[in-house]
Amino acid sequence: MTSSSREDIKDANYTLDVTSVNDLDPVISTVVSLNGKRIEVHEKDADIAMQYIDDVTGLVLDPEYEKKVLRKIDWAILPIIVGLMSCQLMDKTTNSYASIMGLQKSLNMSAKEYSWVGSSFYFGYLIFQYPANRMLQRLPLSKTLSLAVIAWGVILMCHAACTNAAGFLACRVMLGVFEGFMNPAYILLTSQWWRKSEHFMRTCIWWGMQGFGTILGAGIAYGLQVHRTGPHSFPSWKCVYIITGCITLLLGFISLIHIPDVPTKAWFLNEKDKIYVVERARENQQGFGNQKFKWNQFREAILDPCTYIFFFYGLSYAIPNGGFTNFGSMLLKGDFGFSTADALLMNMPGGGIDIVFPFAVGIINYHIFHNQRLISCIIVNLIVTVGMCLLNFTPHKSSKLVGYLSFYMATAVSAGMCSVVSSNVAGNTKKIVVNMFYLVGYCTGNIIGPQTFNPAQAPGYSGAKAAMLASFAGGSCLIMILYVIYFYRNKKKDRLVAELGDKYSVPDNIAFADLTDMENPEFRYSL
Template sequence: MVNSDSSFIDEENLKEKTSVHLHHVFSQEELKNADEALEYALETEGFVLDPVKEKKVLRKIDYMILPMMCMLMTCQLMDKATNSYASIVGLRTDLKMTSQEYSWVASSFYLGYLVFEYPANMLLQKFPLSKTLTFAVISWGVVICCHGACHSSSTFLLCRTLLGLFESFMDPAYMIMTSQWYRKEEQYIRCGFWLGMQGFGTMLGSGIAYGFYIHKNSFSFAPWRLLYIVTGVITIFFGIVSFFHIPDIPSKAWFLNDEEKKYVVERIRKNRTGFGNKTFKFSQFKEAIMDPCIYLFFFYMVGYGISNGSVGNFGSILLSEEFHFSTGNSLLMNMVGSGIDIIFPLAFALVNHYLIPSRLAVGLFINVMVFIGVCMLAFAPESATRLGGFYLTYLTTASWACMSSIVSTNVGGHTKKITANTSFLIGFCVGNMIGPQAFLGKEAPIYFTGKKVMVGTYVLTLISQASLLGIYMWRNKKKMAKDITETGEEEEELQLEFGDLTDEKNPKFIYVL
């Protein structure tokens, strides 16, 4: 095993060997602003990738990185979804929550997420990514355990807000990691894997809640308290494992040998996004806030988040009160939605890989299906049809996987990327805060206003995604019209590959459609 603090080339030798070369190719200011992978990329210039060996390296990355990503995503969604299960096994009764207070319990998580989203992105840029994420994971595991000790709505609301604060690190970290480890064409499938594990997380949480519920007389604690404690302990455990397992950047991977680390660096050359840069660049931030795509990411996620927050927090209540399943069966019926979450994100990624080359076209198809489901849930007269619509809304996870891969692939420049991530996830927070507020207690068990809000706002996702497709097609056409070839001076190539240039400033950056 390679020591976790080592890189594939001794740092002192690397500096001596490449210093002259670096200063010949880049000015001092350009060196300061370049990507972290630049020095390693200089050392691997002319390195020829063997396709057979590259497949073995990719397989090793998948075996070592993806399972850990999937487990942490499982923990995140398991912890976030505990409200939905706890709400029907005594939480609202024991804490004497009104319907309005429960809606705020759902929204308070996203308030914390919203407030800390940009600071979280900045911390992920400034400090080692894996270690920063590990701190956040362990912290939210502790906070989840604290949920089980709450005896009033106010303390529970505080815990939910803190949980949102610490979970705000997770999604941007994974979007950055996906762009660090994988080629552009590989990223959608990997997003499908780790986002699909949302389903396993909600399935596991639902199963744990069901087990505690049917054996509630065997415990001195209320089932919902045990649910929070057990899920919190599971999260803390995997947070500790992550600390030792996941490297901060690919070139420090303990599970790769020297040659394999060279393959990792060479593989991401054509992404033109590198490993990242620890310097905040105001010029990139300014470009981001002038880029209409950043706002489309936001509006897309507002529409997505309203439906996600509604079903995520009121799903068990709808199954119990509107569809008249028993408490135990409602917990089990949640697993159907969890299965949809697991299967379809990856399934649609494979459709994109083998059948339909446009990710955004696949995403539009998914969102049309979700919109049909939302309409069925809101307006269908038959209970069975409304239930079918309820389960169609779970395809939103597949939609998230598609758009997440677009953000990680189509935004160049590290500061611009974290700004795009922030806009994307702030939209997610805003939507998830609005959704539960539209579910009015006086309308139980039908919650007609909440359902109509879901229908009206989901149109945002369709418009935003179609607009992104049009913009990216236009930008690619403009770049190709300049007739830029793949050959060029060494200085130009290095700057375009590892100069931490934005997607708009880099003439060879081609957007994935």
Template structure:
């Protein structure tokens, strides 16, 4: 053996030894000091630093902590009890606040502001323009500052803006308030994704996301009931019915923001309802996620990785296609029931409620099948095919009852967005990468929702045929994109399983590497949920 080969072997042995003894301590947490450098074997260098996940501090002291099956079930029940009800209520009222505009439209809003042409459509689009403007800053804020507290402030402020809708003196002022409302609601969905990923195992995230997201349907039911009650008792109010609607929903939202601030912990290690031992158990139960609670520092390389990931852009296309129908029905649902189906203004407020029930029950029911069908994307494909068939019924069927059934059954479509959000929680590892992927998706979400109301052209009233056909086109495109995402994740796992790199062995020697804030690309042990 040559001297050159001996020197090389000696360097390799020294490097391997360093990797074996490398570990995290409380002294080196928080900085960007390098714990160890690993050659991934594919031309990429993985730097494991002390700038780790917030779960690491508890993980270091968790030696000897064992989580048995019975404790795990008990802890999961406790987490569900303390987190899910309030998150569900928040999501219900968030969607109720969005659909308030649709209710107000048949309660005199358009008449009072003398809206003509596509002016009402721009009231709907303005909300998502505000959302679009602030989605990246909102994600940056909830990463940099305490998650739950920051989100609660956003919630309370959006309640204030909702109340101020009643004080708008002109169309321009009203549209400005819609933009501000979108800005303030832009933090809510990414915050819920981060909370879900911090508290639940990968295999639990789809159903939990479905539970809180499906409360959009509950919001439709509650909002429709409130709007009908106000419209039916309009004579008893000293102000116009639609103004009372905005004030009532706004006050409810402000109260909800205050409760959220006091009740929801920023991270599990600060949970007031968990004992010290239970906080350590939370760390152990999410260890298999290969992720932790979060990291407050923006990491440029993770941002670049997110933008260079093909899955990020597949989800971008997925969101645009899915949100065009959503933006249209959110703002034109009551109008369509009134003008196309022939229900009175009051009846149309009530006739939106069955759609909410379909979403609430249907999406949770479909997500619960994940226990028997482990691939959530398979469930997503099925739901989108049902949504496509439903939009065809609405657009092309002759009998009114068939078209109405199609209108209601389209409400299983949100399971596709539920799947996307839960996949961000499960599959986008690295905290900066996660919030970036989330933000890019929500930009597309806004773009689709901005475009959605524009598909309902005033001169096509009362049937709005063009808008209905756009639903069919978008649903068909979504089926293809879901299949592409499915294939991408499947092939990604196959590549990871096929390539046994030295990086895997080196990383395995580092204790608590699961909480090192590595991305899904960096971590050779990471596997994508399907």
């Protein structure tokens, strides 16, 4: 920072400056950020939560009553996100099950065409990421999400009507288009409903419970496989898509009528509860969102190195994920020697790890690491890296299986990184852009992942295993860099506020001004 910028900061008075340019466009706050930039916040640019600010003026939260409000939110919102996330993974892993249940033979699909089954899904996801994120910002959040889920369920059932590889690949692309709404919506819902200190645990729950989808999907596939009767019965792989599509469709309609678009419209909260929800959002310095696309926030996101760290971490996690999602059952059958039925059942332990491990990491993170989620993520990702070494380099089936199952521990890390986006990226437009970069990386990795499984290397797929190891090792380094950046940004903010001394006073309601994490002098990054 230059000396002139530092002087601007020292002369700045961080109090709410209520003036107006005209009656239609009042300036509700004037702030000088800690990088020396003077910002006027107009009423139309403020967060949605600002319209409720008169209701919470002078409110002191009662801790006991706040716990009751939090329980209401947890029981009303979390199960729906958990259900949708479970369906999301169950629907994606249907390919892995169907691949050993006759899908390829039924559609005359070559091994190379099957590799594109996994990748084509993420082409749709990738192409529609910007429109999906923009729609989630501009349109009612929960209704947009729910309608996308309903469309997703219908397209999933259409897979059973396919008679050739081309039609099946087209369905996969369209499925990816509508799943592109899911993860961005969950991240936005998490930042709306819970405090920053609560994000990691809640994200671990809804992200980790995708393991229930793995267990349910594997159980459905196993039941259809072993109870199939007669050579002319309806193909079991088609039943998998129809059943999972129906479950998804049902959850889409439930979420449409259940989840409110903003917390202050929640049917399950009384008026006092809604006031508490607004005041709880103050801690996050983010509010509920803003429907206006702000180019200054877009530029900040593009210039922030953390945006690209999220992109490359998403890539590093998704390369193994894309491989496991589409080739996991084939690896268990071909490389490990399990029968078709046993290979389907062996997906269940991974689902159990998905459910239990992220929750356990969340508890350990809170009690041992004092809620430093990035430290927890680094440790877990290094453990998974060791597991990938076992999968690559050990000849024994048991130790290789331990390495294979260690992949599911990475769910806790990806949950942690989603919670970091929720907590550490402020400004609604910036959050949308960073979210998009993260998920574009995730899409790209899932496109690359299936292509690492070279049919010529079957059944061991040594190239794919090496790619998984390199991905997790690189991901660990990226999280370490992110921790260092956030640590020093917090230190810089604390130091400059201390230098201001009595000249610094907190602007009223700056938490609801829709400022970015770098513009807001009160914002601190969660480590």
